[in-house]
Amino acid sequence: MGKVLVEVRNLKKYFPVRKWLFRVVGYVKAVDGVDLDVRVKSTHGLIGESGCGKTTLGRTIVRLMEPTDGKVFFDGVEITTLDKKELRELRKNMRIVFQDPFSSLDPRMCVRDQIAEGIRTHIHASGEEIDEEVIRLLNLVGLKEEHMWRYPHELSGGQNQRVAVARAITLNPKFVVLDEPTSALDVSVQAQILELLKDLQDKFNLSYLFISHDLSVVGHISDDISVMYVGNIVEVIDAERIWEGALHPYTRCLLSAVPIAELDVKKEKKMELKGEVPSPVNPPPGCRFHPRCPYVIDVCKTRKPELVEVEHKHFVACHKAV
Amino acid sequence: MESGKSVRRSVGRHKFAEARIVASVLRRDPLSVGSLALILLVVFIGIFAPLIAPYKEDILGIPRPGFKFLPPSLSHLFGTDYLGRDVFSLVLMGARISLMAGLLVVVLSLLVGCPLGVIAGYFRGTVVDEAIMRVTDIFLALPPLLLAIAIAATLGPGLENAMIATAISWWPWYTRLMRAQAASLRERPFVEAARGLGVSELAIVFRHILPNALAPIIVQSTMDIGSAILLTSALSFLGLGAQPPTPEWGLMVNLGRQHIRNYWWYATFPGLAIFVTVMAFNVLGDGLRKALDPRLRMRRAW
């Protein structure tokens, strides 16, 4: 069990809802008190459906968005209070890869310049040194020297995503947030990128926060998984055990709903999930899942459950499961 | 390293692949081809006017008594004016003036408007944005022609002043356009990615936002050259721009106005020149816009 590299404690990110440009009438509580640990050389999966706040969480952890409350520790250092200069230094160690490879690259910059930006922003290097480094990185991600001078629209989605990964590993970061990195890719290309990410993790001791809505992918590549629902983490469990040992009703609903490309998978009887996802502006009182939960009891409607460790390294936020 | 360099040169072609597609689309559109040819003709005339014009000294305004108001003939294709000068030569020389005026106005407006717009758009919602946009709004609220007239009247007559006046009434449009572009580009993932890499805000604005925002401006400013020519001619027509004896088209239309019944050629030919030139720019701009639309490019009639 490796050392913890990134610690997130009670992180909150609220977006004010404004009427008349100045009056704040409410808040979108996208992230509402999240705890998360990412260990060295491991992949922590973050799974949830649209609107649960996982994307916001990823961005807030790397301070692409400023947290409303809470703390994030990177290698023991509290990064939520760093100033601009220190934050810039930090960016060498914390990188992010986005979902859509085409739009996360500047359409008017060639591949070499895009990757070079990751280097030149932080250190001075000559043109040749940068060229050499770019070629080295391209080879690492499975591309060739000739791709250096291409433009994003001349490359496929998979190739572009490799460029984005190459850009992310410039200057040897320790932690990479991967925000749905394969959701926009075909299945066979997805396999290439997932295997590439695994290889890079082995080679460079990288830690990943892998955010996705696709349970099959997250289940495959992660070591641990956090399940997120409307701004909160409802369960944290080893990826190995999630298919059989999940306890939170929402997780189990997800598991029963996920279509698996395998026959005779021992799946739970389909759990009917009624209703719609609640709005993060006015989440239900008590447990946020209670209006849709098939196991709801009275206490769920009034008291919000805490994340409790029910077995070794398995946390659940549910009154019933505890 | 040699391999890298040689690959760069040969792959540089890819950079212009998009331009080549646009060019091939334009080639097939007769209107675009026609208007481009016309514009090139006007530019050619502008450059070589002193060599083509049969009576180029006429721009100096030396009267030629005895040649006044001659109708169009072989020796004077467009006739002569009140001083006896050859209108054909005047129109040819005037091409230089109009083209330069149009170009200068657009370039000036771009130089002022674009950076302001990009900065306003990128820092959307902040005081910087508000300040820039309020100033811009003031300028935009006034009809361009009136504004130009007011400024030109204040600065005094003269072609340079007319150009300045036009530019002043023009830049706000670019600012607004660039601001919209920058504001939408700001939300794009590659900007976020740059921020994630640690790139400074200013570097993001000028390295990422500006180049990407320029695309619609290219079309717009091409068409605008025509409109700028029109506006400066209008000012000259009103007496606020070029002064006699400058062979500016708008001025000539004005001077010829009172004689239109008897000596129609004096006002008509410069007027036609304005019309044809401005029209050509507009049609070309239209064609460019159609050619740049990626969806339209996919269709091809068999």
Next chain:
Amino acid sequence: MNHLSDRLSVRNLVLHFGTYYGVVKALDGISFDVRREEVFGLVGETGCGKTVTSLTILKLLPENAMIVGGEVIFKGENLLDKSEEEMRDLRGREISMIFQDPSTSLNPLFTVKDQLVRVLLTHQKINKDEAYERGINLLRSVGLPDPERLMGFYPFELSGGMQQRVMIAIAVSSNPDLLIADEPTSNLDVTIQAQILDLIKRCKEETGASILFITHDFGIVTEICDRVGVMYAGIMAEIAPLRELLTKPLHPYTKGLLASIPTPGKRGERLHVIRGMVPELIKPPSGCRFHPRCPSVMDVCRVKSPPIIKIGEEHLVTCHLYEMEA
């Protein structure tokens, strides 16, 4: 091979597109059947031609498309021969389509009532009141609560799942014989997706329609399809009943594809990676379009397009590897 129970028969469909970059040879002679009351899955990755196939069936292709050859037999008639007017009569009544993004397929300017009632009135000889009643029943049958209130809503007031249910209601309103569903759940959350898939299954059972289900997700295929056709770069690589395809895939592409999907059973293993990239279709590879990436490529594959070979009762594969066994 003409089963009497075929509702739709596509034979040797060849489709090209004209673009400024050249001619895109989108479909290279694909054939498949959709039988009565079955769900036929058309699976493939981006650019394989599955969506274009569905558009060809309904003749909803863009201007630069050219049907170079083949036929689409529906109820004994070749749809490709029909006029636009005849097709318009067919669409929505005998063949319906459910699209991927419900928010763009429903007209944002009209309420649910307007759109649903209009469709009912177009295809059935009933008056407005009857259409309204039927509309209410349809909405209820697709699982929408409080249909009377919903009728007055605009599409943007509904969630993605509800929009898609409305789309399905519209699509099944006239009891079509064939329902084409093109990635109907790709934009929906997993839990909503499960509900919609159930709904589609129910529709098939209640109305006896055949469903042509187009998707890139093999998981969904496993959930809902009876038989499956795997497409690659404009060719039909393999057709088989679901179970047989998953347990005994024959085409190297199918095998590679199935091996590259992350499933719970594969945890801890490396995912298979099909080397190379999907070819562009302006200059597709010679011979078999998959040959540059095929781990079992032979000389003949580079030169000659493989024939369709029948293995056993129901399994068709387009591959030279099986020419001996035929």
